[in-house]
Amino acid sequence: MGAQWKHAGRIQNSSKRGALISKLVKELTVAAKAGDPNPDNNPRLRAAVEAAKKNSVPRDTIERAIKKGAGLLDEQVIYENMAFEGFAPHRVPVIVECLTDNKNRTAADIRVLFRKGQLGSVGSVAWMFDRQGVVEATHPKSGLDIEGTAIEAGAQNVEPLEGEEVPAGHTGARFLCDTPDLDSVNKALLQMGWTVTLSEPSFLAKSFVELSDDQKKEVSEFLNAVDEHDDVHRVYAGLR
Numbered sequence: 001m002g003a004q005w006k007h008a009g010r011i012q013n014s015s016k017r018g019a020l021i022s023k024l025v026k027e028l029t030v031a032a033k034a035g036d037p038n039p040d041n042n043p044r045l046r047a048a049v050e051a052a053k054k055n056s057v058p059r060d061t062i063e064r065a066i067k068k069g070a071g072l073l074d075e076q077v078i079y080e081n082m083a084f085e086g087f088a089p090h091r092v093p094v095i096v097e098c099l100t101d102n103k104n105r106t107a108a109d110i111r112v113l114f115r116k117g118q119l120g121s122v123g124s125v126a127w128m129f130d131r132q133g134v135v136e137a138t139h140p141k142s143g144l145d146i147e148g149t150a151i152e153a154g155a156q157n158v159e160p161l162e163g164e165e166v167p168a169g170h171t172g173a174r175f176l177c178d179t180p181d182l183d184s185v186n187k188a189l190l191q192m193g194w195t196v197t198l199s200e201p202s203f204l205a206k207s208f209v210e211l212s213d214d215q216k217k218e219v220s221e222f223l224n225a226v227d228e229h230d231d232v233h234r235v236y237a238g239l240r
Contacts, residue, residue: 019228024052025065026099027233030079032069039066043186047135047199054197084110085126086119088222088237092209093125096226097234106231113226128238129203133182135175136161136198137189144171153188154181165197176204205238 031045039046045066052062067073082098084107094117100106111119135155150158155175166172177185179201186199211219219239227235 019230020055021057022230023233024048024055024057025061026079028052028062028065029069029077030099032066033071033077033079034069037066037070037072043183043196043199046186047196050195050197082106082231083122084114084119085122085124086114086117087125088117088219088239090209090211090215090219092211092219093128093205093238094223094226095125095129095203095236096232097236098229098231099233100231109229109231110226113229116222126203128207129205129236131179132156132202132204133177133179133185134198134200134202134204135177135182135185135189135196136165137173137175137194137196138166139171139192139194140169141193142169142171146171146173149173149189149192149194150175152192153185155185202234203236205236208238208240211239 027048028045031042031048035042035045037045039049049062049066064073068075068077071077078101079099080101080103082100082103084096084098086094086096088094096110098106098110138161146158146160150156150173153175155177157176159174159176161172161174175185175189182199182201186196189196216239219237223235223237223239226232
């Protein structure tokens, strides 16, 4: 199903690590600003902290980002959300979410990035996606019944989570729910011993564009270029 498009090797690629850390720190700051600065009372922040720890972000960097978002430092935090809709090459629908401190700069940069695709207006492709809550989590035991876990946690659907996101010997799963149920699903999973690494409203493609291998490569290169921009927070695409 694919909650968020991700290119292979993003975390392992050292040349991209600086950009990844920057995005993780920005998410910590925004999550702390948007809700309670205590991760125990803020599911989005709790997931951001887990993701930062997983990617070896230093503890003092995590704490500083949270304090910055909570307004406990002299630095001002003025990140705004922006969303762009359009098509990648071969008419693959794309939604790009950004966090920025300069909307004019970001809009101009995104227009340039979409020269190999087609930038659309608000609503031009959003109807091709469902808005749902997504919770990605791992459990230290392998082979768990994730469907039973989803029912118990109150999620509507679940799919296995594999690859770099799941440590060896663990069970990984992506739980899907109505966005108002994100907090309750989070809490239920935590009570069952799961570690939540992502928790947020997400765009899920209703269908996927069928492409040849060469076409997929071209689309992936386009999505890579968009995803690598400092202000881009999430990229969603109708691509398997």
